[in-house]
Amino acid sequence: MKSKSAGTRQAGRQDQQQALVRELLKRHGTTYAEEAGITLRDTPQPLYQLLVLSLLLSARIRADIAVASARALVKAGMKDPKRMLEATWQQRVDALGEGGYRRYDERTATQLGKGAELVLDRWGGDLRKLHKSGDVESGLREVPGIGPMGVSIFLREAQAVWSEYQPYLDDKALQGAERLGLPKSPQKLAGMVKKDQLASLAAGLVRVALSADVSRDVWDAARG
Known part of the structure; x- marks a missing residue:
């Protein structure tokens, strides 16, 4: 049987942890999707934009640059896989550069084009079809530029709309x-x-x- 003092210490620790979580959410709980201007819903366009953001965030580059570059791609009209694929490689490079994503811009521009093509061919541009397949993690890893880290980033955010995760x-x-x-x-x-x-x-x-x-x-x- 726990002593009264031990119980008091445990209660105090729990109160402290709850205060930490409360302040964490208040001060730093904006999701990366929200920061990138993505209103995440279980619909094709925001899910694709989250995929692009996850690719950008998984590179060895600052998160704020990845977020700014995701915004720049959307601003340039590359808000869905069809428009991403229709954009030229140079247009993708330029948008990434506008966001400050210069170290990996050429490789990433190529990955974005190939990834958009795969999303269109495999799931008709709609990642909800991947979701319904029940093999989300394996499917995501087939997208160029999305490795294990990219999968984790995507699912950390997507759990807001895909509650089974x-x-x-x-x-x-x-x-x-x-x-x-x-x-x-x-x-x-x-x-x-x-x-x-x-x-x-x-x-x-x-x-x-x-x-x-x-x-x-x-x-x-x-x-x-």
Whole structure:
């Protein structure tokens, strides 16, 4: 039987963890899709835009540059696979450059063209067909430029509309949880938020994993 003091300490720890999660969501819980201007719904265009964003984010480049480049592609009219494929390689390069995505722009422009062609040929431009196939992860890995990291990024965000993937908290998100002193179990973390907050929680935890400054900001806010 636990002593009263042990129970008090445990309750205090749980309160602290809940405060950390609350501040994390408030300060850094914007999903990467939201940051890129994507209103994520279970419809073809936003799902494709999330796929493009996942490809960009999976490269060795800053997340803010990847997000800006995703916005630039949409601004240039490449908002669906048909328009992405119809754009010239140079137009894709130019849009990526506008977003600051210069180190990998030529290779990525090629991948975006080939990926758009695959999405059109395989799923008629509609990733909901991939979803219905029940083999989402394998299908995503066939898209040029989408490796295991790209799959994780896509599903961390897509869990907001594909609820059977909840809770999708991959190794990177769990690294963030460990840095904050939160549970390292996806199920325990999921129990600390509402279901519609899981994608936001995942995004916030990834930001913590990527930045000690974000971690300190959350800790300072939770203590205050």
